[in-house]
Amino acid sequence: MNVLYGLLQPDEGEILVDGAPVRIKGPGDAIKVGIGMVHQHFMLVPVFSVAENIMLGAEPARGGFIDHAKAVKLVREVSQRYGLPLNPDAIIEDLPIGIQQRVEIVKALTRDVDLLILDEPTAVLTPQETDELLEVMRGLKAAGKSIVFITHKLREVKAVADRITVIRRGRTVGTADPTAPETELAELMVGRSVVLEVPKEEAVPGEPVLEVSGLVVADDREHRAVDGVDLVVRAGEVLGIAGVQGNGQTELVESIMGLRPARAGEVKLSGKPITTWHTREVLRAGVGYVPEDRSVDGLVKEFSVAENLVLDLYDLPPFGGRFALNLDAIAAQAEQKIAEFDVRTQSAQQPVGALSGGNQQKVIVAREMSHPLKLLIASQPTRGVDVGSIEFIHSRIVAERDRGAAVLVVSSELDEVVALADRVAVMYRGRVLAVVSPDTPRETLGLLMAGIDPSSSSHTPGREQDTRGEGMSEHGEAAS
Amino acid sequence: MDVELAVPEAYWTRTRKTGAVMVVLGLLATIVFGALAGSENARFALGETVDGAGFDIPGTFGAIFFGLVALAAGVAMLVTGRYFGVLTGVALMGFIISALCWQMSVSPVSHTMPLGFIAAATFTAAIPLIFGSLGGVLCERSGVVNVAIEGQLLTGAFFGALFGTLTGNFWLGLVAAAVGGALLSAILAVFAIKYLVDQVVVGIVLNVFAGGLTAFFYEQVMRPDTDAYNFPGKVPSWPVPVLSEIPIIGPALFNGNIFSYGSLIAVVVITIALFRTRWGLRTRAVGEHPAAADTVGIRVLGLRYANVLLAGLVAGFGGAYFSMLSTTGFSKYMVSGAGFIALAAMIFGRWHPVGAFFASLFFGFFGALTGFLNSISSPIPSQFLSMLPYLATIFAVAGLVGRVRAPAADGKPYVKG
Numbered sequence: 040m041n042v043l044y045g046l047l048q049p050d051e052g053e054i055l056v057d058g059a060p061v062r063i064k065g066p067g068d069a070i071k072v073g074i075g076m077v078h079q080h081f082m083l084v085p086v087f088s089v090a091e092n093i094m095l096g097a098e099p100a101r102g103g104f105i106d107h108a109k110a111v112k113l114v115r116e117v118s119q120r121y122g123l124p125l126n127p128d129a130i131i132e133d134l135p136i137g138i139q140q141r142v143e144i145v146k147a148l149t150r151d152v153d154l155l156i157l158d159e160p161t162a163v164l165t166p167q168e169t170d171e172l173l174e175v176m177r178g179l180k181a182a183g184k185s186i187v188f189i190t191h192k193l194r195e196v197k198a199v200a201d202r203i204t205v206i207r208r209g210r211t212v213g214t215a216d217p218t219a220p221e222t223e224l225a226e227l228m229v230g231r232s233v234v235l236e237v238p239k240e241e242a243v244p245g246e247p248v249l250e251v252s253g254l255v256v257a258d259d260r261e262h263r264a265v266d267g268v269d270l271v272v273r274a275g276e277v278l279g280i281a282g283v284q285g286n287g288q289t290e291l292v293e294s295i296m297g298l299r300p301a302r303a304g305e306v307k308l309s310g311k312p313i314t315t316w317h318t319r320e321v322l323r324a325g326v327g328y329v330p331e332d333r334s335v336d337g338l339v340k341e342f343s344v345a346e347n348l349v350l351d352l353y354d355l356p357p358f359g360g361r362f363a364l365n366l367d368a369i370a371a372q373a374e375q376k377i378a379e380f381d382v383r384t385q386s387a388q389q390p391v392g393a394l395s396g397g398n399q400q401k402v403i404v405a406r407e408m409s410h411p412l413k414l415l416i417a418s419q420p421t422r423g424v425d426v427g428s429i430e431f432i433h434s435r436i437v438a439e440r441d442r443g444a445a446v447l448v449v450s451s452e453l454d455e456v457v458a459l460a461d462r463v464a465v466m467y468r469g470r471v472l473a474v475v476s477p478d479t480p481r482e483t484l485g486l487l488m489a490g491i492d493p494s495s496s497s498h499t500p501g502r503e504q505d506t507r508g509e510g511m512s513e514h515g516e517a518a519s
Numbered sequence: 520m521d522v523e524l525a526v527p528e529a530y531w532t533r534t535r536k537t538g539a540v541m542v543v544l545g546l547l548a549t550i551v552f553g554a555l556a557g558s559e560n561a562r563f564a565l566g567e568t569v570d571g572a573g574f575d576i577p578g579t580f581g582a583i584f585f586g587l588v589a590l591a592a593g594v595a596m597l598v599t600g601r602y603f604g605v606l607t608g609v610a611l612m613g614f615i616i617s618a619l620c621w622q623m624s625v626s627p628v629s630h631t632m633p634l635g636f637i638a639a640a641t642f643t644a645a646i647p648l649i650f651g652s653l654g655g656v657l658c659e660r661s662g663v664v665n666v667a668i669e670g671q672l673l674t675g676a677f678f679g680a681l682f683g684t685l686t687g688n689f690w691l692g693l694v695a696a697a698v699g700g701a702l703l704s705a706i707l708a709v710f711a712i713k714y715l716v717d718q719v720v721v722g723i724v725l726n727v728f729a730g731g732l733t734a735f736f737y738e739q740v741m742r743p744d745t746d747a748y749n750f751p752g753k754v755p756s757w758p759v760p761v762l763s764e765i766p767i768i769g770p771a772l773f774n775g776n777i778f779s780y781g782s783l784i785a786v787v788v789i790t791i792a793l794f795r796t797r798w799g800l801r802t803r804a805v806g807e808h809p810a811a812a813d814t815v816g817i818r819v820l821g822l823r824y825a826n827v828l829l830a831g832l833v834a835g836f837g838g839a840y841f842s843m844l845s846t847t848g849f850s851k852y853m854v855s856g857a858g859f860i861a862l863a864a865m866i867f868g869r870w871h872p873v874g875a876f877f878a879s880l881f882f883g884f885f886g887a888l889t890g891f892l893n894s895i896s897s898p899i900p901s902q903f904l905s906m907l908p909y910l911a912t913i914f915a916v917a918g919l920v921g922r923v924r925a926p927a928a929d930g931k932p933y934v935k936g
Contacts, residue, residue, distance in 0.1 A: 065813075066813060070815075070816060076814070082808070083808070083811055084808045087807070094800075095801070095811070096812070096815030097815070098797045103796045104796050105795060146815075
């Protein structure tokens with residue numbers, strides 16, 4: 040897709056638009072031949088307004104001076120024509136993800152494209168927002184636009200596509216009809232039958248290990264990211280936290296780990312308050328931590344696999360002596376862990392950054408499980424990890440539970456949470472809306488993730504009004 | 520929504536911490552300055568000289584009174600935890616005036632401070648900082664860190680003096696100064712944008728390079744024959760009738776030359792260009808999120824080259840101020856750190872041309888104050904006084920700014936894919 044949009048150049052082959060071959064040297068050329076793209080990572084300048092982002096690169100101007108009124112008018116026109124309400128003067132970073140995506144779509148539409156490429160657009164959306172997007176796609180189709188919709192979620196392609204092409208490892212491996220059964224598509228995608236469920240016994244919950252009460256944590260912008268969370272995780276059970284990314288999960292976990300200060304509330308480990316403990320103390324008290332983004336936390340990429348495997352224990356025997364590291368013990372540990380966790384690496388001395396995502400993740404998991412755990416916290420444990428490694432990591436997490444550890448799994452993949460968890464807590468806007476069984480119907484979980492509690496008729500009134508207010512103002516803007 | 524989601528704040532906010540510092544300063548001023556001040560009046564004259572209208576403040580009373588003002592502002596910050604900007608300003612002004620009352624009342628030379636002169640000296644000292652920090656703004660808004668402002672100013676000073684003398688034309692010298700700054704910038708651009716070298720390292724290397732090269736040519740060429748190579752002439756003075764007669768600010772702003780007027784025009788033009796034109800929007804987009812700019816067909820690298828070169832032109836022109844304001848010509852290392860203060864002014868001014876302008880004036884004021892205290896034979900050692908602008912820089916950048924947000928892609932080379 041990056042080739043189609045001119046971000047990368049093809050080594051071979053050709054691109055035909057309306058039957059004629061074209062050379063696309065850059066995104067400018069792509070727009071000229073009528074190709075627009077909504078990227079997985081939004082291509083929006085966070086500090087610019089909606090109108091500024093939409094006009095960027097094609098600014099209406101008189102003698103070099105930007106005609107802001109004209110840009111605003113254009114945004115209103117296009118957003119009205121396609122039923123995508125937007126406030127042209129809102130600043131991007133203040134908008135929810137779903138609206139930012141709308142800005143991306145309108146941005147492509149203002150450039151009069153005929154073909155719209157949507158690259159994994161639903162990865163960041165709630166189920167309800169996803170349904171809205173699918174509706175928008177149908178509308179665009181009716182308006183005569185062609186759409187290439189890239190996703191790995193089968194339900195979505197089946198719901199909206201007219202034709203399906205399955206691509207694996209850079210090759211087209213097959214095409215299918217939207218009516219084809221899901222299992223057939225899934226097999227095409229991964230090349231072998233997938234285990235959609237993690238085999239596990241009924242949980243035998245014991246004493247509470249992690250108790251979180253009334254926790255309040257601020258995010259980097261000083262907003263209340265975690266807004267009074269109460270949680271209990273017992274020995275021998277997996278508590279899964281479901282929720283769309285950015286609803287306070289990151290801050291919750293970081294606060295438990297001592298990486299982010301709690302502004303109110305308490306965290307207890309086996310009955311002992313650890314709220315103000317340093318991260319090292321938390322880890323040494325028998326907590327394992329798989330951070331959500333291994334490219335930032337959890338690994339030193341330039342260090343070898345062996346060094347990364349002892350990052351947390353390098354100063355303790357047998358790895359650390361009084362003055363120097365015990366390299367033999369570190370090497371032995373590496374040999375053993377690489378074998379046990381099936382880390383595919385050329386040698387223990389290879390820099391960990393050279394490994395595939397799945398193997399990097401296995402290094403983290405191996406390290407965190409290399410000392411006896413009371414509590415394992417795994418954030419997005421299988422993000423960007425191949426299918427084989429996913430199965431392996433899942434089975435290790437369940438094994439840790441069966442050994443008697445308490446496990447907290449945070450994932451924005453609902454499938455993962457449901458497959459692993461014995462109880463599911465749904466987070467929305469910094470609060471735990473409900474703790475439910477993993478057997479709860481998907482629709483109910485989806486509604487919860489969107490902040491609507493279907494079980495109670497009296498919703499939290501303040502929140503409810505809040506969301507409605509936003510929607511109203513956008514409609515108002517578009518209509519004026 | 521933000522109000523509802525506000526977090527319970529920690530007690531020691533930035534405002535309260537600053538308030539505590541101001542309380543200490545206020546106490547220091549009230550007690551120490553009050554005790555040291557003499558009984559003579561400290562006189563603040565409105566004009567450019569010590570004669571004429573003005574007002575008198577008894578030394579001891581002034582030192583104590585304004586010390587108490589600083590103290591009160593500090594206490595107010597501690598108690599309310601709010602009004603950071605205003606109260607910090609009041610506290611600092613109180614502290615400075617208290618210090619002045621003490622210094623002036625015990626001076627053996629003069630008890631009078633000519634405010635018009637101080638204002639003019641402030642602006643004069645600020646001019647190279649304004650050009651330098653604007654060069655920084657232009658560069659960094661497009662995503663290239665410009666630590667080489669010092670070198671650009673120095674190269675401009677050297678080129679201006681040399682070519683102004685060689686051609687015998689002051690104005691051609693000015694053009695050469697701008698070109699000189701741009702040449703140094705071109706090296707920065709190539710290494711930073713094309714070869715992806717760490718931009719801070721390149722900048723520092725360029726500063727050393729410019730210092731060495733100009734010093735070499737100064738020793739080998741200029742000094743042996745000053746008349747032939749280092750006598751660019753003096754900038755003509757262009758007073759504006761009537762306006763230059765306004766007390767205090769008149770002489771500062773309206774009795775100027777190409778440098779002073781040029782700096783004001785540059786601030787206005789660059790502000791409008793950055794925030795009202797197509798070029799400005801694209802420049803800011805490239806500095807914030809180059810991939811986003813690329814995907815709408817903007818040439819990221821081309822725009823960065825253009826901006827870095829433009830930054831060199833502006834800083835180089837400002838550099839000519841050092842060698843062409845008076846008839847002394849170029850001397851080696853004459854910029855002596857102004858480029859780094861300009862860098863601080865850019866940060867203090869939050870990467871905004873107008874902010875950079877006021878930050879430059881702030882630093883210029885401390886420069887003028889140093890000069891004044893020296894002239895009244897202050898008992899404070901002059902070495903300590905000449906530290907004042909730098910101390911102010913450190914405190915301004917470290918403390919008063921709080922959270923400044925640089926352009927998000929500042930210093931990050933853009934590689935496609």
